Amino acid sequence: MADGAGGAGRGAWWRSGGVWGDAVLVLALGLFVTCYRVGVPPLAGTEGHRALPAHEMVRPGGTGDWLLPRLYGPVYLKKPPMVYWLIGGVEKLTGVANEATWRMPSAIAGGVLGLVLCLVGNYWFGRTAGLVAGLSHVGLIALAEGYRSADIDALDIAASVITGLAMIEMMSGSNRRRWALAILTGLGVGVVLLLKGPGGLPEIMGAILGAAIFNVEWIAVGNSTWLKRPKWGDYFRELCRPGPWIAIAIGAGLFGAYLTAASMRMRRLGIPPDTSGLAEAVQKMTQLLRQFPEVAAMPFLVAAYSLPLSAVVPMALRGEIWNGGDARRRWYLRALVGTLAVSLAICFFAGISNPRYAYVIVPPLALVAGAVADRVARGEIGAESKRLLWRGVWAWAALMFVATVAMGIAARGGADRADIIRLVAGGAIALAGWLLIVTQMRGWAWPGRTGVVVLMLGLGINMAMMYNHRRAAHSTAGTAQILAEHVKPTDQIVTGATAMDQPELFWYAGVYERTRTLGDRMLTPLVLPSDGWVVLKGREYTAWSAAQPPCLSHEVLVVPQRGQEPDAIYLAWYTRPAAAAAAQMGGVPSTNQSPK
Numbered sequence: 001m002a003d004g005a006g007g008a009g010r011g012a013w014w015r016s017g018g019v020w021g022d023a024v025l026v027l028a029l030g031l032f033v034t035c036y037r038v039g040v041p042p043l044a045g046t047e048g049h050r051a052l053p054a055h056e057m058v059r060p061g062g063t064g065d066w067l068l069p070r071l072y073g074p075v076y077l078k079k080p081p082m083v084y085w086l087i088g089g090v091e092k093l094t095g096v097a098n099e100a101t102w103r104m105p106s107a108i109a110g111g112v113l114g115l116v117l118c119l120v121g122n123y124w125f126g127r128t129a130g131l132v133a134g135l136s137h138v139g140l141i142a143l144a145e146g147y148r149s150a151d152i153d154a155l156d157i158a159a160s161v162i163t164g165l166a167m168i169e170m171m172s173g174s175n176r177r178r179w180a181l182a183i184l185t186g187l188g189v190g191v192v193l194l195l196k197g198p199g200g201l202p203e204i205m206g207a208i209l210g211a212a213i214f215n216v217e218w219i220a221v222g223n224s225t226w227l228k229r230p231k232w233g234d235y236f237r238e239l240c241r242p243g244p245w246i247a248i249a250i251g252a253g254l255f256g257a258y259l260t261a262a263s264m265r266m267r268r269l270g271i272p273p274d275t276s277g278l279a280e281a282v283q284k285m286t287q288l289l290r291q292f293p294e295v296a297a298m299p300f301l302v303a304a305y306s307l308p309l310s311a312v313v314p315m316a317l318r319g320e321i322w323n324g325g326d327a328r329r330r331w332y333l334r335a336l337v338g339t340l341a342v343s344l345a346i347c348f349f350a351g352i353s354n355p356r357y358a359y360v361i362v363p364p365l366a367l368v369a370g371a372v373a374d375r376v377a378r379g380e381i382g383a384e385s386k387r388l389l390w391r392g393v394w395a396w397a398a399l400m401f402v403a404t405v406a407m408g409i410a411a412r413g414g415a416d417r418a419d420i421i422r423l424v425a426g427g428a429i430a431l432a433g434w435l436l437i438v439t440q441m442r443g444w445a446w447p448g449r450t451g452v453v454v455l456m457l458g459l460g461i462n463m464a465m466m467y468n469h470r471r472a473a474h475s476t477a478g479t480a481q482i483l484a485e486h487v488k489p490t491d492q493i494v495t496g497a498t499a500m501d502q503p504e505l506f507w508y509a510g511v512y513e514r515t516r517t518l519g520d521r522m523l524t525p526l527v528l529p530s531d532g533w534v535v536l537k538g539r540e541y542t543a544w545s546a547a548q549p550p551c552l553s554h555e556v557l558v559v560p561q562r563g564q565e566p567d568a569i570y571l572a573w574y575t576r577p578a579a580a581a582a583a584q585m586g587g588v589p590s591t592n593q594s595p596k
Contacts, residue, residue, distance in 0.1 A: 039100025189251025210338025496522025
């Protein structure tokens with residue numbers, strides 16, 4: 001877009017009270033959906049891998065080391081440290097260490113991203129677009145679980161999308177504060193890299209390349225009426241705008257500064273470098289050939305999970321929308337579609353097979369939906385397109401209601417009386433919202449916006465109940481009581497893979513501060529410094545139970561094996577061999593007492 005294009009009428013957009021009313025509405029709804037009963041379920045999945053290293057940074061008696069995260073002793077750098085800094089910062093600020101505190105950064109990120117989409121949609125297209133974009137984001141069920149988790153996904157999505165939108169704004173060349181925007185965007189790139197390393201870059205690079213590629217003018221070849229070629233000069237001129245590349249350099253510099261400081265500290269402490277995160281990244285990049293069917297299916301799964309918003313993209317490509325409207329709105333719409341296409345292509349060639357890792361491309365769909373809604377509000381589309389759009393609105397409202405009911409059914413197992421009341425209330429509220437929307441579409445004098453708000457409230461209640469139920473079912477918090485029943489308050493625990501796979505087990509057993517891990521060294525029997533409890537996974541237990549002379553007793557099955565994976569967890573009392581005990585320097589006695 002030409003530097004001066006589209007500047008008219010933009011200076012006063014934020015002074016409208018209606019704009020800020022829409023923004024407050026979107027933020028309030030978003031925070032309700034992400035925060036409602038967010039602290040109820042225990043940690044599950046990889047939440048413990050994020051929450052507990054952050055807790056170790058700030059707890060009294062912890063490491064206090066914000067540079068090198070640790071998990072039960074060893075340095076844990078499978079992910080960059082920003083997620084630990086954010087979670088630890090909230091815990092430090094509140095002085096509370098619990099599930100709600102650890103999930104709060106993700107919940108706030110989800111609400112703030114909806115607010116940003118609302119404001120950006122208003123800035124680029126108009127008030128209708130902003131409101132539609134914000135409310136559509138709140139209704140993205142595929143992202144909701146991540147926003148209610150103490151994991152990295154929600155933070156990465158929010159940071160990547162906001163930074164990508166800033167990149168699009170710089171590519172437009174219409175912002176007067178270019179250097180300030182470049183510096184702020186550079187900080188955003190740094191945050192993305194410190195959250196997920198290069199794995200967070202598809203959205204950012206997609207914004208730069210997509211905005212340039214999809215806004216290049218195509219000219220006829222010779223006298224042909226159908227054969228065209230791009231004006232490559234315009235393409236390279238767009239890519240050579242300095243702002244985006246300055247931002248990339250700033251972000252890479254911040255990431256490089258952390259890597260340098262961390263490596264110097266590890267070298268000074270004699271700690272070997274942790275390359276597990278790099279190995280994981282290389283493994284994913286080689287999946288394109290090894291798991292081609294799964295990688296090829298990923299774009300279609302992302303489109304399915306983001307319905308009905310993904311269905312708006314073909315409508316945006318219709319000639320009256322793609323080529324219509326004023327130059328500024330047309331440029332931004334094409335930049336958004338280009339960002340989606342290029343980001344998805346980057347995810348594909350990076351070998352991403354799990355659609356969850358490509359969810360970063362989903363929120364911009366809300367802005368595309370807003371842009372299409374803006375064209376409708378301005379009367380710039382024909383009757384057929386308008387009819388298709390209204391069908392899409394009806395389908396979206398029906399999908400939200402069906403999803404609310406389905407989530408209530410999924411969460412009913414094991415629910416107590418209070419939960420049942422909440423589930424029924426959520427379904428009733430969602431039904432009322434759906435009826436409001438339907439009556440509005442029929443031309444009755446009912447406010448359709450109110451119906452959307454009511455529907456979102458019902459969705460939020462049942463969605464929270466379902467995700468809470470599912471998280472509780474996948475946590476080891478229940479089986480942690482077996483550990484608590486056998487381990488005395490003064491006993492120490494040594495473990496291996498269990499601390500890396502189910503770190504929340506020891507937290508809920510109340511033995512977090514008395515647990516240390518030896519990692520892969522536990523795959524072979526070791527002579528430990530003293531008698532005490534060991535927690536072993538299947539392969540570890542097989543090796544230790546066959547050791548000669550026998551060193552294990554009082555074995556307890558803590559977590560049974562599920563499926564075909566050797567993931568059973570055993571608690572056992574370890575007794576040092578007599579020869580090793582006699583040779584112990586200084587004859588230091590064991591600090592642990594036998595459970596006999």
